Amino acid sequence: MKKGEFSFIGDIATLFSALPHHGFEPIGDDCTVLPMGDEALVMTTDMLVEDIHFLRGASSAEEVGQKSLYVNLSDVAAMGATPIATLLSIALPESAQGEWAEEFMRGYHTVAEREGVALAGGDTTASRDKIAINVVAIGRAPLANIKRRSQAKVGDAICVTGKLGISSKGLVDIMFGDLNTEAAKAHRVAQARTKEGVWLGTRSEVHAMMDISDGIASDIKHITNLSGVGARIALESIPTDYDIRYATTGGEDYELLLTVDKDSVESLTTALYEATGTQLTKIGEITEGSTIEWLENGKPTELEMKGFTHF
């Protein structure tokens, strides 16, 4: 579960699964998938609420604007799809209807322009005293490129893009009042591996893929559960500049987590770097069974799973 999320009805999916699905694939991936002939549209929706996902005193409006778009583009990229458009709903109290709103839109526009996505629709409304933002991101890809969490195969290498842990390190910095560290800034703005996701979507040796929003310790379970497999991860292989707890349980890094045919890891790593400049790192492998094993220098270890107390 993401920060501030909770499961308010355990079986919403069950309640609604009897309804006609009109071609939409079942819920479970970063995006919902609507195949249309040889193509697919993917869509994701995400709500950010003041004092739950951001503090007006800690993040600038421009940073909130950037982050609210990036976290959704990340979900699209994790499917192997190209983000093409977004729908933005925003509820603003009077105190945020002037300068805050304009700065927010500037941040949102900066990312939309950088990533080449349209603002295709939206809704603006008042609210009593807290800001609420909902972003829908829409992506498009050849249907064959779509990557799902359910496609990991026993023996696959588990890989991640980039480095992990900077965002949760940044959150801790912010909690201690260090707003200006590189990590704090990374936490407030986020990122999306859009070009990497689209590129990886074209590669058949990539089996399962998702983005890392809750930390790999939590996110890998989505892949193992939906694929009916287990996983073994070597802590020392995880690329990070920070404490390993940040890199495993901290979340909000928005790097990609993928499983790759074991014989193709090296060639894929080289090719991804050449295409995008982004490093791919093998951190473990998919196993039979259903358990997640953590190794430290070859020895089984327990991961401290308590995670953060989020603000």
Place this chain on the structure above:
Amino acid sequence: MKKGEFSFIGDIATLFSALPHHGFEPIGDDCTVLPMGDEALVMTTDMLVEDIHFLRGASSAEEVGQKSLYVNLSDVAAMGATPIATLLSIALPESAQGEWAEEFMRGYHTVAEREGVALAGGDTTASRDKIAINVVAIGRAPLANIKRRSQAKVGDAICVTGKLGISSKGLVDIMFGDLNTEAAKAHRVAQARTKEGVWLGTRSEVHAMMDISDGIASDIKHITNLSGVGARIALESIPTDYDIRYATTGGEDYELLLTVDKDSVESLTTALYEATGTQLTKIGEITEGSTIEWLENGKPTELEMKGFTHF
């Protein structure tokens, strides 16, 4: 502007219009339109905020669940498209995370089942003290069926489905504490003319179409502005059981407002009634120029435009 809306940046559209549109049509209709070959997807997003769009004391959770879906299905129907799926984001304070949430989902499910739409994705999150709900509705139609606000022609008949005014009459009832009138109930639950919208989408004699969310006095301007025409409306022709102010400036009736080739009104009215049991009524005609003229028994009249003080 809908209840609680405001224009926080006059030219968001301008700021974003320079970005690639990836096939999405420009903003301006009830839904954004994405043509895909001979078909089109339409999408709309709408945020409802506690104490702005509903009061927990005046609407049951089930009614809020029904209304939040209906108002979006109405936007899809207004394009001539069939609603196929929704994405639901919901931010809930602790006080609403148990029973309220379950009742809300029951209401949402009731309408989803009745209208045959899938729940294709969503997001749940906590909030500090107010409920925020965002619904995205997705529709599909042959591209040729899509109706836009910009297609009214001089000489067209202006028509509406059903009767107007019940929702705003209901809001007034609620403000006076009469929660149990038929109008109050209609206000709290809303409706969507889905089968009528889809049927009207197939008819080439229907030129422009939209739903009535803000009252015809306000909504007709979207059609005249985007079509480059004027309009003349006869107050006594407007079908209503209530004060004419409710029927013209009250809003939230979610009936359809359409312009129809002038020689086809009679045949269309008969055919719509046979197909759906819903009455179509001619209330005026599209004129040259850009003004909206209101007539009362053939004499020009001024419409009292002050509208409601919403809660």
